[in-house]
C-alpha cells in the first residue's frame with residue numbers, strides 16, 4: 001500500500017542532487033532516489049491515518065483517576081525545513097464513565113500524529129484533541145520535549161536546546177493542583 005508517489009519523489013531527489021552539483025548517475029547515488037522515496041513513505045506514514053483510529057479501543061474499566069504514559073519517544077519532521085525533530089511525549093488523561101483505552105493506543109496516537117510534516121505545537125494539540133473527542137475524559141494533558149535539528153545542524157545552531165510544549169484540557173485547565181501533580185510525575189522521568 002503506497003501512500004506516497006515514489007516516481008515523483010525519485011525525480012525530485014535526482015533534481016536536488018543535480019542542483020547541489022552532484023552526479024546522480026555515480027554509483028553511490030544510483031539507488032538514492034529510490035531509498036529516499038521509501039524513507040518518506042515510512043516517515044510520513046501517518047499522513048493518511050486518522051489519529052483517533054487507535055483510541056476507539058476502549059475497555060469498560062471503572063478508574064476515574066490519572067493514567068499517564070510518559071517518555072514515549074517520537075520522531076517527526078518540521079514542516080519548514082523537512083529535517084527531524086525528536087524527543088519524548090508524555091500523555092496523561094483522567095478517564096470518565098469507564099472509557100479507558102489501551103496504553104499502547106496512546107503511543108500509537110503519538111506515532112500517527114508525528115509521522116507527517118509537522119509543528120511541535122500541532123502534534124501536541126492534535127493528540128490532546130483526539131483523546132478528548134474519543135474518550136470524552138475528565139481531563140487530558142500532553143507534554144512534548146524535543147530537539148529540532150533545524151536549530152542544531154543549521155541556522156542558529158544551538159544543540160541541546162529543548163522545546164517544551166503542552167496542551168491541557170478539562171480538569172487540568174481548571175485545577176492547578178492536578179496539573180502540578182502530573183507535571184511532577186513527568187519530571188521524575
Ligand SMILES: Nc1nc2c(ncn2[C@@H]2O[C@H](COP(=O)(O)OP(=O)(O)OP(=O)(O)O)[C@@H](O)[C@H]2O)c(=O)[nH]1
Nearest residue numbers: 078079080085118119120121148150151154155156
Ligand atoms: N513554532 C514552531 N517553529 C518551528 C518548529 N520547527 C521549526 N520551527 C521554526 O520555524 C521557523 C522558520 O523560520 P523562517 O524564518 O521562515 O526560516 P529560516 O530562515 O530557515 O529560519 P532560521 O531557522 O531562523 O534560519 C524557524 O524559526 C524554526 O526554528 C515547530 O515545531 N514549531
Ligand SMILES: [Zn+2]
Nearest residue numbers: 078080081150
Ligand atoms: Zn525546521
